[in-house]
Amino acid sequence: MTLIDGNLISNQIKEEVKEKVSQLVQAGHKQPHLAAILVGNDGASQTYVGHKVKSCEQVGFKSTLIRCEDTITENELIQQIHQLNNNPYIDGFIVQLPLPKHIDADKILLEIDASKDVDGFHPINFGRMCLNLPAYIPATPMGIMTLIERYKIETAGKHCVVIGRSNIVGRPMSVLMSRSGIDCTVTLCHSRTKNLKEECLRADIIIAALGKPQFVTKDMVKPGAVIIDVGITRLEDASKKSGYRIVGDVDFEGVKDQCSFITPVPGGVGPMTVVSLLLNTLQASQKLIYNN
Ligand code: GUN
Secondary structure (H helix, E strand, C coil): CEECCHHHHHHHHHHHHHHHHHHHHHCCCCCCEEEEEEECCCHHHHHHHHHHHHHHHHHCCEEEEEEECCCCCHHHHHHHHHHHHHCCCCCEEEECCCCCCCCCHHHHHHCCCHHHECCCCCHHHHHHHHCCCCCCCCHHHHHHHHHHHHCCCCCCCCEEEEECCCCCCHHHHHHHHCCCCCCCEEEEECCCCCCHHHHHHCCCEEEECCCCCCCECHHHCCCCEEEEECCCEEEECCCCCCCEEEECCECHHHHHHHEEEECCCCCCCHHHHHHHHHHHHHHHHCCCCCCC
């Protein structure tokens, strides 16, 4: 079994991005600049956004964090977005999800200028991705594709089972894995799928993105399968200083000897999400996808 080391690959990519930024700045370009809007005080979201800001610093990007009370109205949030859309110093920005219940996330994401939508959540980017046109690719799926590429995991003609149909991970993942050049046959499973265990047992590659801790167990995995674990659930754990531990959607200990490759949690897919966002922002700053 090979452990897929997301920390190692993400650090390599950060070094590559840092080098590119320094070349751009030496050639007279400004530093790439990412902004993030964080609404409310959700602990996990604060941690993720904190990682994004810190990573910007590490590679020489500028970053701006805009924090809003969770009582912010939809219209006020839309105004913030319009300001970022119109701010020529901001190359790209994200609105950290989830948003409070009184805010319609779909409506909010529509307000982001597609050319600054470095999360790739706007329907324009999502549609362009589906059509193989230049687009920002959502960060977590993009990070997984990078891991598959850098670990030279065979995909052509393989059967990939994606568990979970979220707009952020499962659905875009199913699109990317079936693309020409990757060439998997993809089954997208979800909460209404019948015989999920049998579907998983047919998989050469399982991408678990359903958000249920330790859901994928040894009896669901074909010997030699590749396991990509996207889950990040915080479970209470009094023995930890933080009071919790992070658990994936896969029963890692049970599955690890059954598979050919596996991503750990933490240290697998998670760090790749952040570097993908950096790569999208680097593209935005060079206007490589949209040239306006
Ligand atoms: N919440 C969970 N994952 C993500 C992500 O990739 N981007 C944003 N904006 N919010 C998230």
